[in-house]
Amino acid sequence: MAKAQAAKEKLLNAALSLIREKGFSAMTVDDLCARAGVTKGAFFHYFKSKDELGVAAADHWSAVTGALFARAPYHDHDDPLDRVLAYIEFRRQLLRGEIPEFTCVVGTMVQETYGQHPEIREACGASIFGHAGTLVDDIAKAMTDRGVAAGWTAESLAAHTQAVLQGAFVLAKAKNDVGVAIESVDHLRRYVELLFSAPQKKKKTKEKKR
Amino acid sequence: MAKAQAAKEKLLNAALSLIREKGFSAMTVDDLCARAGVTKGAFFHYFKSKDELGVAAADHWSAVTGALFARAPYHDHDDPLDRVLAYIEFRRQLLRGEIPEFTCVVGTMVQETYGQHPEIREACGASIFGHAGTLVDDIAKAMTDRGVAAGWTAESLAAHTQAVLQGAFVLAKAKNDVGVAIESVDHLRRYVELLFSAPQKKKKTKEKKR
DNA sequence: ACAGACGTACCAACCAGTTGGTACGTACGC
DNA sequence: GCGTACGTACCAACTGGTTGGTACGTCTGT
Numbered sequence: 001m002a003k004a005q006a007a008k009e010k011l012l013n014a015a016l017s018l019i020r021e022k023g024f025s026a027m028t029v030d031d032l033c034a035r036a037g038v039t040k041g042a043f044f045h046y047f048k049s050k051d052e053l054g055v056a057a058a059d060h061w062s063a064v065t066g067a068l069f070a071r072a073p074y075h076d077h078d079d080p081l082d083r084v085l086a087y088i089e090f091r092r093q094l095l096r097g098e099i100p101e102f103t104c105v106v107g108t109m110v111q112e113t114y115g116q117h118p119e120i121r122e123a124c125g126a127s128i129f130g131h132a133g134t135l136v137d138d139i140a141k142a143m144t145d146r147g148v149a150a151g152w153t154a155e156s157l158a159a160h161t162q163a164v165l166q167g168a169f170v171l172a173k174a175k176n177d178v179g180v181a182i183e184s185v186d187h188l189r190r191y192v193e194l195l196f197s198a199p200q201k202k203k204k205t206k207e208k209k210r
Numbered sequence: 211m212a213k214a215q216a217a218k219e220k221l222l223n224a225a226l227s228l229i230r231e232k233g234f235s236a237m238t239v240d241d242l243c244a245r246a247g248v249t250k251g252a253f254f255h256y257f258k259s260k261d262e263l264g265v266a267a268a269d270h271w272s273a274v275t276g277a278l279f280a281r282a283p284y285h286d287h288d289d290p291l292d293r294v295l296a297y298i299e300f301r302r303q304l305l306r307g308e309i310p311e312f313t314c315v316v317g318t319m320v321q322e323t324y325g326q327h328p329e330i331r332e333a334c335g336a337s338i339f340g341h342a343g344t345l346v347d348d349i350a351k352a353m354t355d356r357g358v359a360a361g362w363t364a365e366s367l368a369a370h371t372q373a374v375l376q377g378a379f380v381l382a383k384a385k386n387d388v389g390v391a392i393e394s395v396d397h398l399r400r401y402v403e404l405l406f407s408a409p410q411k412k413k414k415t416k417e418k419k420r
Numbered sequence: 421a422c423a424g425a426c427g428t429a430c431c432a433a434c435c436a437g438t439t440g441g442t443a444c445g446t447a448c449g450c
Numbered sequence: 451g452c453g454t455a456c457g458t459a460c461c462a463a464c465t466g467g468t469t470g471g472t473a474c475g476t477c478t479g480t
Contacts, residue, residue: 007426014339023322024237029470039427040471046425050470100325111321112233113309114383125384152400156393159381160374163394167377171369172319173324174335183366184373187401194404199379217460239436249435251461260436 008046010036015057016064020100024054024109024120051117054109058123061105062130069134080141081196085189087135091165092185095178102178103169104128128166132158146196157195164188220246225267226274230310234264234319234330260352261327264319268304268333271315272340279344290351291406295399301375302395305388311365313383314338317376338376342368356406374398 014036018027029050033040047053076085095102111122132155140154165188168181224246228237239260243250257263286298305312320334343366349364375398378391 021325023233023235025233026322026326028468030468041474042425043428046470048471106325106384108321110384111318111380112236115231116236121386125386128381128384152393153396155392157397159390160394161395163377163381163391164370164374165377166380167373167375170321170376170380171338171373174316174320174331174338176324176331176335180366180369181373183362184370187362187367187370190313191397191401191404194401238434240434249461250457251439253443254437255458255460258437 007036007038007042010038011043011046011053012057012060015053016061016105017100019057019105019109020103022082026111051120054113054117054120055123058106058109058120058127062123062127065127065131069131080138080145082191083138084135084142086193087138088161088185088189088192091161092182092189095129095172095181095185098201099169099176099178103173104166107166107169127160128162132162135161142196148196150195157192161188217246217248217252221253221263222267222270225263226271226315227310229315229319230313231268231405233322235322241253263329264327264330265333268316268319268330268337272333272337275337275341279341279373289349290355291402293348294345294352294402297348298371298395298402302392302399303376305382305391305395309355309379309382309386309388313379314376314390315356317379338372339369342372345371352406358406360405367402371398 011032014032015027016032018035020160022025022031022084029043030042032053033043043053047056049102069090072087072090074083074090077083077086106124110121110128113124114121135158136154139157143150143154164184168184172178172181173183221242224242225237227246228241230243239250239253242263243253253263257266258368282297283298283404284293284300287293287296312326316334316337320331320338323334324331345368346364352358353360355365374394378394381394382391
């Protein structure tokens with residue numbers, strides 16, 4: 001069993017990179033097998049169809065990114081607002097290198113599959129909103145801590161952070177330039193700072209970082 | 211020649227709806243011809259390749275949306291900041307009906323084509339940033355009017371509005387629900403309001419470093 | 421021996437793109 | 451006013467390569 005599942009793992013990882021490079025529709029099963037270094041027989045041994053692989057790839061992505069963010073250092077701050085801001089800073093620093101290295105697999109995939117492969121759409125949605133959910137508690141705590149009288153919910157702000165990131169990826173692709181994505185994340189950080197500093201009159205906000 | 215170009219126009223319009231429904235890669239030329247009610251011969255009479263149609267579709271989208279926004283009522287306000295806020299409100303009100311009816315053709319297309327069809331990517335980029343450009347003057351005027359001492363540029367805020375919108379589309383698709391997109395646009399409006407109301411240390415006076 | 425993990429060979433459907441045409445309008449010489 | 455030469459708009463049938471998927475054989479660990 002040592003080597004068991006080796007092909008499956010290779011296929012899933014190959015899927016993540018290929019979907020980021022060319023999207024789900026344009027990625028062929030042959031592409032995938034070539035990239036993974038396995039044959040088609042192996043592919044159809046583990047996945048009943050290309051669609052089923054799509055779902056599995058979204059779930060795999062959730063697992064991979066879930067682990068990355070779970071062990072990321074932004075959780076270390078004492079103040080919940082600091083944790084939220086540090087999360088945004090962490091996302092900002094992930095914007096490095098070539099575009100396919102930092103864009104979101106499920107964000108790319110859901111755009112092409114939401115109307116045609118409901119199961120893939122659902123898996124992508126679960127990935128995005130599951131990740132957003134990890135921010136809700138900190139946002140909610142920050143809201144009560146600071147007595148923010150909001151016309152918005154913690155859930156909606158958490159979702160908004162993901163919207164900005166997904167949109168930043170789209171713009172980075174459109175311009176073929178990471179810079180525009182970084183600037184959007186900067187606007188997001190500024191928004192969160194303003195949200196939590198504004199309603200308290202002109203009180204000197206907490207220490208500003210960076 | 212009343213009928214002349216009729217097929218081309220039908221093909222371009224069919225392309226816009228099909229790309230929004232299934233994406234560029236998954237849309238076949240046969241799909242396109244069936245939807246447009248013309249034959250393949252007509253398609254290849256007007257377009258040398260599917261890729262060339264992709265570029266033409268992006269340009270067509272620019273023209274269609276350009277006209278829509280040019281005649282939209284948000285330009286009527288006297289105050290530049292009001293125009294920007296009314297633009298955001300206008301975008302918010304466009305979020306109606308089924309998802310493929312309000313999402314962005316070029317935002318969808320660029321995600322799947324940016325790495326494989328540089329010309330399509332470029333046309334999509336021109337569409338998005340061309341549209342963002344229509345906001346820059348008003349934002350810049352609002353900045354000087356209100357003496358906003360910004361760590362950001364009018365261009366970057368204009369781009370950020372598009373990032374939020376594109377991201378809102380992605381989330382709407384992922385959740386299969388328009389509501390989450392609307393909430394993100396609300397956050398965007400709140401951000402712009404905060405930006406122009408919160409830290410007015412430097413008023414209309416000349417910049418005096420205190 | 422046998423069950424799961426692959427590999428090899430293959431197929432039917434489908435795809436972008438081609439070929440060779442028809443229908444029709446226009447320009448022009450006479 | 452009329453024939454002809456030519457250009458544009460479009461159509462239907464076809465092609466060669468590709469695609470997702472299948473059938474079945476072989477290897478490996480236990």
